[in-house]
Each structure stands twice: as C-alpha cells, then as structure tokens.
Amino acid sequence: MHPIEHLRYVARAGGGDPAGLAREAAFALGSLRADPANLVVASRRLIERHPDAGAMWWLCAQLLVSDDPSTLAWELADRLMDDPVVDRLVTAIPADATIVTVGYPPAVAESLVDRTDLLVRCADTEFRAGDLVRRLDRAAVAAEPITHDELARAVAEADLVLIEATAACDRRVLATLGSQVVAATATSAGTPVWLVVPTGTRIPHQYVTEVARRSIPDDDGWRASVDDLPLDLIDVVVNADGRTTEVAVALRPDCPFAPELLRTGIV
Template sequence: MHPIERLRYVARAGGADPVDLVSEAAHALGSFADDPAGLVAAARRLVARHPGVGPMWWMCSRVLVAAVPEEEAWAASADVEADDTAGVLAAALPDEARTLVVGWPSTVVPALARRGDLEVLAADDGTGVDVGRVLARVDVDVVDVPLEGLGAAAAVADVVLLEADAVGPDAALCAPSSRAAAAVARAAGRTVWLVVPVGRALPGPLWDACVAGAVDDDEPWEAGADVVPLDLVDRIVGPGGVVDVAEGTAPSCPVAAELLKPARTPGSHRP
C-alpha cells in the first residue's frame, strides 16, 4: 500500500482496537522516515483523527523525538503487541469476585474470559457492544446491566474495573458512564481498579491535548468518553502488576512539541 493511502486508512479507522491502530500507524509513519516534514504532518494527522486514543499519542511522540524514527515506530508497535496486562489482571482478580465492567474494555474482556469463577456485571455504555454475549460463550457467569442499573451494580460489585483509553497526571479517559460507576463505588466503599495497558500513560501536555481533542468542554456528555478523576481509583493494573496510582500512571513517553501544534487541513496554507 502506498504510504499516503496507508496514512489515510489509519486516519479513518474509527473504533479500531488500539493495538491494531498502533501497528498500522507504525507502518504509515515508517514510510516517512526520509521525509522529516512529512513525518511530522503524518503524526499530527493521526492524533487529530484519533484524539482519544492514548497509544496513538504515545507512539507518535516516541517516533518524532527518536534519532531513527522508523526503528522507534516498530519498537513502539512491538511493545504494544507484547503487552500482557490482560494476563496480569486475570491473575490478580480476587477469587469468585463480583466484577463490574462498563462498555467494551478491550484488555479487560480477555482477562475475564480466563476466569471461570467470576460473576461479571456487564454494563451497557450505549455503544451497543454486547460484552455479555461474548463472555457467555466462554462459560463466564455474566449478567447484563442496563444503563439505568449502573449505580446499583457499582454499589454491590466487589471490584469495578475501568480501562483507560488514556491517562494523565490526575484523570483517565474511559468509556462513557465510567465516572458514574467509579463515583458510586467510592461512595459505597467498593474497590475501583483502573486498567492501564502499555501506551496509555501520557505526560501532562500530551494528556491535555488528548482530552481537548476528545471531549468538548461545552457538551462533555456528547463526547463518547468519560474523564474519571484518579482520586476515585484505588489501584492501577498494568504490565508491571497491581500498583498504586502514582506508580501506575507515570508517563511512559517523551513530549514531542510538534504534536501540540494543530494539524493542517486540506486547503489550508501558511500565513
């Protein structure tokens, strides 16, 4: 595939799994290794089209500051593909725990599928993705929870599991309704774990840009994502295990200043 066509494909791939997005983006960015200006423009376009995907910011920032961008793109892709956060989570969950999940957490679901002793409360986040059906096929005890029952489910769950699409110094970007679930769980004295796979923890400037692109301050309820304050979270689950919030949200990439400038759109020109 021509580099420009691959870039367009990745830029338009809405709703894809972050691991797949990073892999395709690595191919796209690697094609611009001999074109520094084109590399910057391509990276800006990718994060502009996927503002709420933490691994995209993480990978693009790593590539832009690297001495050998093509090698860094492949290294970032390999890091994401080798992530075993799902395995860590599967091993760490308490025996026979009643566990609440919201939406389709792409790392959490495979972890739950490995544990036949759990009772999973699968809350609908309005996207229509049927987590309950998927888990039921592998003999997991699962209960579908309608959106109006989210608060009641959070109040009785042993563990509320949220997955971060991105996480910054003081909050995480998660599936819609995640903030409500975490707040109710905290008020009810329940445990909230935030799952942070490889590539999701961002330094402050990238986090700010990520949230600004993904969530409209004037109408945050239309964003298709929730900003969850980290003070509602008890523990972080990541590739290194179950750790405290500060350790689990430490930034894992540099800040590429070029990403903080707006991407040029077709027909735009320099002043």
C-alpha cells in the same frame, strides 16, 4: 498495501480499539520510512483523526524524538500487540470474583476471556456492553448486561469495578464514557475501583490535557467521547508493572513529550 494507503485506512477507521489503531499506524509508519518533516505531518493527521486515542499520542511522540523511527515503529507495534497489562490483570483479579465493567474495554476483555471462574456484569455505554457479553459468552465466562436501573445494586454486590483508561497521567485520567458515574457509585458503596492502564495510555500531562480539550467540548458536554475520571475515585491501578495502590506513581508517563504534536500549521 502501500504504506500511504495503509495510513489513510488507519486515519479513516472509526472507533475500534485505540491500541489496535496505533499498532496499524506503527506498521504503516515503519514501512513508510518518512523523513522528519513528513513524519510530523503524518503524526498530526493521525492525532487529528483519533484525538481521544491515547495510544496514538504515545506512538507518535516516541517516533518524533527517535533517531531511527522506522525501526522503533516496529518495536512499538510489538509492544502494543503483546501488552503485558493483559497478563498482569489476569493474575491480579481474585478467584471467583464478581466484576462490573463499563462499555467495551479492549484490554480488560482480553484478560477476562481467560478467567472462566468470574461473573462479569457489564454496564452499557455507547451500546457496547452487548459486544463484551457476547465475547465472554463465547469464552465460557459468565457475563450479563446490566441496565442503569440495576447499576447501583450490581456495583454494591461486586467484588470490584474495572475501568479502562484511554489516556492518563499522574494528574488526570480519561476513560470510557460512563466511567465516572460507575466509579462514583462504587466509591459510595465501598466497592474497590481498579483502573486498568493498557500500554500506550500513560502519556505526558500536556497530551492528556489536549485529549480532554478535543474530546470533551466546553460548549457541549453531550458530545464528549471520554469521561474525566477523578483520581480520588481510583483505589488500584493495574499497569505493565502489575497491581498497585500508589495511584499517582503508577500513572506517570512512559513516553517523551514531543511539542510538535501540539503545534498546527506548516512544518
């Protein structure tokens, strides 16, 4: 596929795994070998089409400040493909634990398929919990969907709640729709809330603020595509370095700030 067509495919793709979309964008941009001005245009268009994908902001910011973006694009694609967060989470979850998840968290799902000792109860959002249950069933992991009526009891009985970030910094966390309710319920019940931060989601606060602006409309909160998750509801963070209770430290951005992504108009 020609790189331009590949970029159009990524831009048109709906939903899906943000890291997977960013990885495909990295492949396309690595092959395109665009000059700086065209790279800015391509990056802005990708962000415009996927404003709530933190990994896309992470990718584009690093490419825009690089002296060799084509080579870096391939390196970043590899990092997104082999996310160390998955292995960190696999080893961090206690044996024989009962876990509550929200929707379909891609990195969490990738981790849970290797833990057949767990019981996973999946709270639904955007009709995605069924997808997680089916995937875990195929991997011989005990999993069951839970309704809103069952949420409080399921969370109270769980050993921990796993929530996956879509974009995060040490000031603010955006996560899957429904995460705030589940986290607040867990805090009330005394159940630990673990925030899983996949590679590509720790970005500068200016970007997180912009993701929130585009994804949580002020005039109609019902059209939000992410939840604003208060940091005080998070007990543990699992990132590429492992598990920690130092929430703000673990959420510090691991990519530079490229102001070009926040500008509009002609380059």
